[in-house]
Amino acid sequence: xxxxxxxxxxxxxxxxxxxxxxxxxxxxxxxxxxxxxxxxxxxxxxxxxxxxxxxxxxxxxxxxxxxxxxxxxxxxxxxxxxxxxxxxxxxxxxxxxxxxxxxxxxxxxxxxxxxxxxxxxxxxxxxxxxxxxxxxxxxxxxxxxxxxxxxxxxxxxxxxxxxxxxxxxxxxxxxxxxxxxxxxxxxxxxxxxxxxxxxxxxxxxxxxxxxxxxxxxxxxxxxxxxxxxxxxxxxxxxxxxxxxxxxxxxxxxxxxxxxxxxxxxxxxxxxxxxxxxxxxxxxxxxxxxxxxxxxxxxxxxxxxxxxxxx
Amino acid sequence: xxxxxxxxxxxxxxxxxxxxxxxxxxxxxxxxxxxxxxxxxxxxxxxxxxxxxxxxxxxxxxxxxxxxxxxxxxxxxxxxxxxxxxxxxxxxxxxxxxxxxxxxxxxxxxxxxxxxxxxxxxxxxxxxxxxxxxxxxxxxxxxxxxxxxxxxxxxxxxxxxxxxxxxxxxxxxxxxxxxxxxxxxxxxxxxxxxxxxxxxxxxxxxxxxxxxxxxxxxxxxxxxxxxxxxxxxxxxxxxxxxxxxxxxxxxxxxxxxxxxxxxxxxxxxxxxxxxxxxxxxxxxxxxxxxxxxxxxxxxxxxxxxxxxxxxxxxxxxxxxxxxxxxx
Numbered sequence: 315x316x317x318x319x320x321x322x323x324x325x326x327x328x329x330x331x332x333x334x335x336x337x338x339x340x341x342x343x344x345x346x347x348x349x350x351x352x353x354x355x356x357x358x359x360x361x362x363x364x365x366x367x368x369x370x371x372x373x374x375x376x377x378x379x380x381x382x383x384x385x386x387x388x389x390x391x392x393x394x395x396x397x398x399x400x401x402x403x404x405x406x407x408x409x410x411x412x413x414x415x416x417x418x419x420x421x422x423x424x425x426x427x428x429x430x431x432x433x434x435x436x437x438x439x440x441x442x443x444x445x446x447x448x449x450x451x452x453x454x455x456x457x458x459x460x461x462x463x464x465x466x467x468x469x470x471x472x473x474x475x476x477x478x479x480x481x482x483x484x485x486x487x488x489x490x491x492x493x494x495x496x497x498x499x500x501x502x503x504x505x506x507x508x509x510x511x512x513x514x515x516x517x518x519x520x521x522x523x524x525x526x527x528x529x530x531x532x533x534x535x536x537x538x539x540x541x542x543x544x545x546x547x548x549x550x551x552x553x554x555x556x557x558x559x560x561x562x563x564x565x566x567x568x569x570x571x572x573x574x575x576x577x578x579x580x581x582x583x584x585x586x587x588x589x590x591x592x593x594x595x596x597x598x599x600x601x602x603x604x605x606x607x608x609x610x611x612x613x614x615x616x617x618x619x620x621x622x623x624x
Numbered sequence: 625x626x627x628x629x630x631x632x633x634x635x636x637x638x639x640x641x642x643x644x645x646x647x648x649x650x651x652x653x654x655x656x657x658x659x660x661x662x663x664x665x666x667x668x669x670x671x672x673x674x675x676x677x678x679x680x681x682x683x684x685x686x687x688x689x690x691x692x693x694x695x696x697x698x699x700x701x702x703x704x705x706x707x708x709x710x711x712x713x714x715x716x717x718x719x720x721x722x723x724x725x726x727x728x729x730x731x732x733x734x735x736x737x738x739x740x741x742x743x744x745x746x747x748x749x750x751x752x753x754x755x756x757x758x759x760x761x762x763x764x765x766x767x768x769x770x771x772x773x774x775x776x777x778x779x780x781x782x783x784x785x786x787x788x789x790x791x792x793x794x795x796x797x798x799x800x801x802x803x804x805x806x807x808x809x810x811x812x813x814x815x816x817x818x819x820x821x822x823x824x825x826x827x828x829x830x831x832x833x834x835x836x837x838x839x840x841x842x843x844x845x846x847x848x849x850x851x852x853x854x855x856x857x858x859x860x861x862x863x864x865x866x867x868x869x870x871x872x873x874x875x876x877x878x879x880x881x882x883x884x885x886x887x888x889x890x891x892x893x894x895x896x897x898x899x900x901x902x903x904x905x906x907x908x909x910x911x912x913x914x915x916x917x918x919x920x921x922x923x924x925x926x927x928x929x930x931x932x933x934x935x936x937x938x939x940x941x942x943x944x945x946x947x948x949x950x951x
Contacts, residue, residue, distance in 0.1 A: 369739050424933035430685065433742070434881050434929040438873070442922025448915025553915070557870075561746065568743050573634060603754050606747040613740050614732045 341590045347479040349586015354486035355559060357493065357578040358410075358534030364573030365510045365530040366569040368418060368432050368506035368591035373563050374556025376535055379443065380406050380449055380542025381551045384402055388458050395461050396481070398541035403536040410535025411528040413439070418531065419524060441557070447553035456551040462545055482544035489540055490579050497575070506530055510573075562602075565609045571619030578619060584608065631649055632809060635888060639805070643798050651785055657907075659786040665899040666793035672879035672891035674847035674919035679737040679877065680802075681813065682840035683820025684734065685742050687873045688749030692722040692845040693870030694756065697850025701768045701862055704779075706845065713779040715853035719846040726845035727838055734837045739746060746870065753868040765864025770856065780857045789858050797892075800847050807843070816840055820886070846867055848876070875902075882928050884935025893937055 360375050370376070383402045387393040421435040422428070441535070466477040497503040501613050502522055508516050509526045549555065570577020585605050592604025612620060646666070653659060671693070679685045698712030699721055709717075733744045757765050775782045782788045807813045815836040818826035827833050856862050883894025901924070905917035932938055 355933045363739075416928070418931045424930075428933070429738075430881055430885055431880070431929050432684070434878070435926055438922045438925030438927075438929060440922070441918050442926060445915035445918025445920075445922055449919060462848075540877060561750065564739075564743050565747065568740055572739055597758060600754055600758055603751055606751050609747055610744060613736055615734050617740060619740070 315497075316480065328619060330463065331401055334525070335544075336472065336494070337452075338594065341594055342587060343473050343475060344479065345586045345588075345590025346583065347475065347483040347586070348589065349583040350483035350486040350542060351479065351544060351582070352562055352585050353568050353579045353582020354482070354489055355545075356539060356563040356570075356582055357490070358537040359563055360567045360570065360573060360575055360578040361537070362530060362534040364575070366422070366513075366527055368422070369564075369572075370534075371436040371560075372443060373538070374558075375443035376406065376410070376441045376538045376556070377449075377542045377545070377559055377563075378447060378551075378553065378556035379409065380539045381546040381555060382456075383539075384543045384546035385456050385458060388461070394556070395458055395543055395547045396463055399485070399540060402543045403539035406539030406542070407536040409534040410538075411532035413535075414531035415524075416529045426509055435608070440560075444553050451553065451572025453553055458546055458551075461547055464622055470592060478544060478547040482541070485544060486582075489537060490575075493537075493575060502526075502529065557615055562605065568619055569609055569612055571621040574621040575618070577621035578581050628809075632805070635805060639798070639801055642726065642795065644795055647791070650790055653811070656786060659790060661900050662709070662905045663786060663789050663793050664903065665895050666790070666797040667854060667858075668875060668879055668899050669847055669892045669895035670793070670797040671851045671876045672803055672883075672895055673797070674844050674851065675876045676880040676886065676891050677816075677842035677847075678805065678837075679842045680880055680890070681807070682816040682837055683886075684837055684840065685877075686745040686844075687742055687870070687877060688745030688747075689844075689848050689876045690868050690870060690872035691749040691752045692726065692848040693852035693855070693872050693876070694752060694864070695722045695725065696854075696861045697856035697867040698762060698768075698852075700754065700853035701856045702762060704765065705768055705770060711853065715850055718849040718853045722845040722849035723842040726841040730841045731873050734834060734841075747872060749868070749870065749931075753864050755776050756864040756868060763805050763864065765865075767861060767866070770860045770862075772860060781860070786910050788855075792854060796850065799937060801888070801892065803843065803847070806895040808888060810834065812839055817886075826935030878925065882925070882936060884937030887935065887937050890937045893940075894935070897936065 317547055355377065358376075359370060363369055380402050383405055384395050386400050387396060387398040387401060417435060417439060418432075420434050424431040451531065461478075463478040467474045468477055468480060469475075497507060505516065505521050505526050506529075509523060509530075513523050516526070545559075562585060566581040567578055568581075569584060570579070570581030585608075588604045588608045589601055593601040596603065639838060649662065650659065653662070672688075675686065675689050696715070696718035699718030700711050703709035703714040704711055705716060721896055729748055733741060733748070736744055762768065770781075772781055772783055773779055775784055777788065780792075807816075815826070815831045818829070818831050818838050819833050823833050826836075837873065854869060856866065861864070879894030879898050880891040881894070882890075883892065884890030902917070902921060905920050
């Protein structure tokens with residue numbers, strides 16, 4: 315049972331280029347795009363944590379599942395990843411809600427060691443999902459060989475941006491905008507906000523807490539679905555793929571402050587830029603060290619992250 | 625004699641009895657494969673006991689203990705291969721280095737709470753892993769092959785028999801248990817439980833919360849490094865993948881969590897159930913490479929943590945186990 319966090323395999327890495335102003339801008343631009351995607355990847359975690367103080371340690375495996383869904387839609391029905399993103403998000407919504415109803419709901423009932431129970435129930439789920447993926451999908455590395463976006467680049471004032479990452483970044487911005495609107499303006503969003511503030515009181519006004527939590531898990535998972543659909547275009551897909559991104563997602567959320575949706579957005583951008591900067595200075599295999607170091611630096615100065623209040 | 629003292633005496637007698645049985649087992653079990661599993665079970669029981677001191681008793685959940693395990697393994701292996709220092713000294717040096725590093729890291733990290741602390745431990749261990757992975761002098765990704773110089777207790781190398789390792793692991797396990805047993809009733813033990821239950825209240829009652837955490841971290845890291853040093857000698861080859869990955873941090877925590885976190889017997893019980901199960905599923909159904917071992921393993925973790933939140937040890941205690949309340 316390997317849970318090693320080897321860095322994910324980027325299929326479009328730009329390594330070994332000499333350090334000039336142009337390459338620095340180039341790196342930072344790709345870092346920014348990747349960072350927006352990291353924000354999208356992490357926001358589900360922040361949402362669920364803010365709602366019910368639960369950290370999903372199977373977050374990476376949710377991403378793995380979303381990437382496989384994208385891959386199989388492409389392989390069996392030739393659905394282009396770009397078009398399958400909504401389908402994957404919808405599928406992940408159902409999956410997340412079901413996981414809440416069959417596992418998390420019970421983990422929250424524990425009287426003793428509630429923090430540990432949640433950590434290890436979701437860790438167990440992560441291992442289980444990885445095993446199931448190996449069993450049903452085989453440990454082979456998969457990739458989507460041809461898609462509308464894959465392998466293309468666009469040039470803005472001499473800076474080449476990979477199209478899949480660019481689209482991912484745009485989807486991320488759109489998703490954050492929609493999430494903001496949703497949280498502030500819709501009934502369900504308000505119910506979500508009220509439940510996170512006082513779960514006991516909402517029961518008195520007739521809101522079913524379990525329903526809100528299930529929908530929260532669904533929504534959080536759907537957001538991973540959006541990220542997974544984009545990432546399937548340019549990352550290899552294999553059962554352990556989640557592990558490397560999960561740690562990035564936790565760091566992103568913790569950097570921004572647990573529970574803060576805006577924090578996840580800002581945290582993602584910081585992580586993306588720091589990763590790109592580290593990759594320019596240190597050997598590629600050490601690129602994650604920069605992210606981890608920045609996380610430690612931030613929480614040592616601000617123990618609740620940049621925008622955290624919990 | 626109050627019931628607490630009585631219970632402690634009963635624990636000690638039970639431990640002596642179990643240790644005596646464990647010492648006799650190799651006379652009946654000659655199969656090398658089974659002996660191998662027994663060595664690993666004892667090792668993980670001891671490691672989990674060490675983890676339990678910091679995370680169970682003191683409540684500071686660390687998922688980065690692989691760092692100390694790896695430091696113990698690397699210190700011993702490097703001192704032996706580069707300078708010819710005997711593993712016994714390497715083991716103590718590894719323990720000392722790990723304790724010092726635990727204190728140095730504890731200084732900033734113990735100010736963090738909850739998930740911020742847990743993630744910091746994961747991240748620090750990952751940095752350690754990446755540094756060793758790129759450290760040429762220490763063998764980088766290729767690791768260190770510990771040269772075999774013949775069976776001897778001085779060099780702590782045995783190629784013909786697993787028994788010396790078995791007895792060392794048994795002693796290690798007993799020592800870790802005894803240290804926990806002793807600490808449980810010491811000033812530290814009471815401080816740690818106070819810090820775990822309510823750090824603010826503990827502070828106001830005069831418990832020096834910060835120092836309590838530091839003490840727990842130092843003891844925990846020292847014992848974990850001893851385990852790492854032992855493991856290096858036992859497998860005689862180490863690389864960052866095999867001693868410093870997140871997997872080890874998890875494997876050290878799981879027995880205590882499943883057995884009963886913050887209890888004296890939890891880590892032992894958890895290791896006795898979990899490690900043979902892991903090894904057996906891996907060799908009998910894991911060989912297919914199709915992840916059936918992971919499926920079983922993951923399902924068991926989910927089920928136990930949902931069904932018995934205070935660990936399997938609750939099945940043995942006479943106190944009524946806490947029941948979950950429906951929401």
